[in-house]
Amino acid sequence: xxxxxxxxxxxxxxxxxxxxxxxxxxxxxxxxxxxxxxxxxxxxxxxxxxxxxxxxxxxxxxxxxxxxxxxxxxxxxxxxxxxxxxxxxxxxxxxxxxxxxxxxxxxxxxxxxxxxxxxxxxxxxxxxxxxxxxxxxxxxxxxxxxxxxxxxxxxxxxxxxxxxxxxxxxxxxxxxxxxxxxxxxxxxxxxxxxxxxxxxxxxxxxxxxxxxxxxxxxxxxxxxxxxxxxxxxxxxxxxxxxxxxxxxxxxxx
Numbered sequence: 001x002x003x004x005x006x007x008x009x010x011x012x013x014x015x016x017x018x019x020x021x022x023x024x025x026x027x028x029x030x031x032x033x034x035x036x037x038x039x040x041x042x043x044x045x046x047x048x049x050x051x052x053x054x055x056x057x058x059x060x061x062x063x064x065x066x067x068x069x070x071x072x073x074x075x076x077x078x079x080x081x082x083x084x085x086x087x088x089x090x091x092x093x094x095x096x097x098x099x100x101x102x103x104x105x106x107x108x109x110x111x112x113x114x115x116x117x118x119x120x121x122x123x124x125x126x127x128x129x130x131x132x133x134x135x136x137x138x139x140x141x142x143x144x145x146x147x148x149x150x151x152x153x154x155x156x157x158x159x160x161x162x163x164x165x166x167x168x169x170x171x172x173x174x175x176x177x178x179x180x181x182x183x184x185x186x187x188x189x190x191x192x193x194x195x196x197x198x199x200x201x202x203x204x205x206x207x208x209x210x211x212x213x214x215x216x217x218x219x220x221x222x223x224x225x226x227x228x229x230x231x232x233x234x235x236x237x238x239x240x241x242x243x244x245x246x247x248x249x250x251x252x253x
Contacts, residue, residue: 002032002040012049027066028052054083058090095168095232147205163203170196174240175233184242193240193247209248216244 009016022028023039028049032040041049048069055065068079155163170192177188193212200207200215207215219225219237229237 002042003046005030005039005041008041008046008049011046012053014053022049022052025062025066027062027069051079051083054079058083058086091231095171152204167199167203170199171229171232171236174243175236177243178233178236178239184239185246189239189243190247190250193243196240196244197247209251212244213248216241 003011005016005019009019019028019039023030028045030039030041031045032042034040051069052065055068056062060068174189174192174196177186177192178184180188182188197207197209197212200212219229220241226237229240
């Protein structure tokens with residue numbers, strides 16, 4: 001079976017012009033031509049295009065992609081293993097950065113007892129204080145903000161690492177529940193949402209179910225939160241919001 005350049009562009013989410021460019025530089029030449037001379041791609045061509053787009057997403061320039069794919073010593077499985085390792089490393093880094101953003105956004109003054117160097121060691125290249133002015137403006141007069149400042153004032157570098165890892169673990173747990181296909185109002189999802197609420201209460205401020213539901217809504221309404229959760233797993237922001245809402249509803253007599 002073969003596919004036209006327009007069909008392939010639609011499948012892959014690229015432009016026809018991009019495919020023409022790949023053909024022109026010898027990166028992806030279609031295996032067939034129609035009687036009229038039009039490009040026709042087969043399944044092997046689509047496999048190669050998938051590999052190209054994987055490497056491009058990972059930041060490889062086209063000449064390096066060509067060298068990797070045309071290496072006679074490499075096989076398709078080797079490419080997949082390499083891409084999996086690179087993607088896993090990127091995901092881990094993004095999750096750490098995302099956790100830092102969430103902590104900053106949820107009305108917490110980060111790193112009060114940390115030096116600037118230590119802050120970046122804990123949170124990677126994301127400054128945990130970058131949202132502090134916005135946090136103070138939005139929640140500075142609330143009891144939750146004051147509680148958070150008081151509870152975190154004595155946090156050491158090790159405390160921040162522990163808290164970050166624990167929060168990240170809860171997010172991964174929710175993503176795992178979602179991956180099973182369980183609905184957001186399932187026992188597993190609601191229990192994880194409750195674990196999330198109790199973590200906030202334990203680590204930062206007294207988080208009621210009502211306040212927790214407000215946070216859940218913010219995860220969806222604020223594109224920064226949505227991007228953070230959806231980086232962990234696409235659709236997780238909405239799933240998290242719905243699980244939090246369902247957990248709050250089951251507490252109501």
